[in-house]
Amino acid sequence: xxxxxxxxxxxxxxxxxxxxxxxxxxxxxxxxxxxxxxxxxxxxxxxxxxxxxxxxxxxxxxxxxxxxxxxxxxxxxxxxxxxxxxxxxxxxxxxxxxxxxxxxxxxxxxxxxxxxxxxxxxxxxxxxxxxxxxxxxxxxxxxxxxx
Numbered sequence: 001x002x003x004x005x006x007x008x009x010x011x012x013x014x015x016x017x018x019x020x021x022x023x024x025x026x027x028x029x030x031x032x033x034x035x036x037x038x039x040x041x042x043x044x045x046x047x048x049x050x051x052x053x054x055x056x057x058x059x060x061x062x063x064x065x066x067x068x069x070x071x072x073x074x075x076x077x078x079x080x081x082x083x084x085x086x087x088x089x090x091x092x093x094x095x096x097x098x099x100x101x102x103x104x105x106x107x108x109x110x111x112x113x114x115x116x117x118x119x120x121x122x123x124x125x126x127x128x129x130x131x132x133x134x135x136x137x138x139x140x141x142x143x144x145x146x147x
Contacts, residue, residue, distance in 0.1 A: 042114065046085060049116040054135050055123070058109040061102060062086060067093070074124075075099060079108060087114075088122045091139055096127035097146050099139060112137035 042055040059079035065088075068074040074090040075098055081087065089110060091099065102108070112126040113134075126137040128147045138147045 042081075043083070045114045045116070046121060051115050053114045054111070054125075054137075055114045056109070056111045057081060057087075057123075058107065059087070061104050061106045061108060064102065064104060075102075077102065079110070079123075086120050088119070089126065089139070090122055090124045091126045091146070092124070095130060096139075099141050099146055101142055106141060109140040110138070112139075 041053060042057045044050070045053040045055055057079075059081040061077050062080040063078040065076040065078065068076055068090065072092050072094045075093050076088060076090050079087050079089055089108075089112075110123055110126055112123040115122045115124065124137075125134060126139050126146070128136040136147060138145050140146075
């Protein structure tokens with residue numbers, strides 16, 4: 001019983017972090033990233049409510065959100081995919097550059113890790129890993145790639 005309660009508490013805390021903090025929150029691009037799955041992986045990850053899937057995608061910025069400055073700083077925005085699905089993108093600006101020119105209605109391409117949540121999901125790890133242990137992600141906007 002204690003194990004069930006502990007597991008429930010951990011899952012509730014993780015859900016709260018994803019929902020409140022947005023921190024956890026499609027076209028293949030030759031030469032950018034290595035071994036990432038294409039848009040089929042993103043569609044599949046969303047449909048399967050999968051967590052931890054490396055995906056690529058593209059969409060239109062639907063909303064700009066305030067930066068998350070708790071811990072590592074993240075630039076946050078909502079992307080609307082061609083299917084109409086929305087995702088939170090949490091782009092670590094302590095590791096990769098801020099996308100200063102980003103605006104609502106802009107098209108972006110991205111590669112990162114998908115984390116499912118009830119609001120649609122979060123794309124994070126949209127940057128290189130300074131320790132070299134995680135596949136590098138990126139965001140492309142206005143002809144520039146942010147890693």
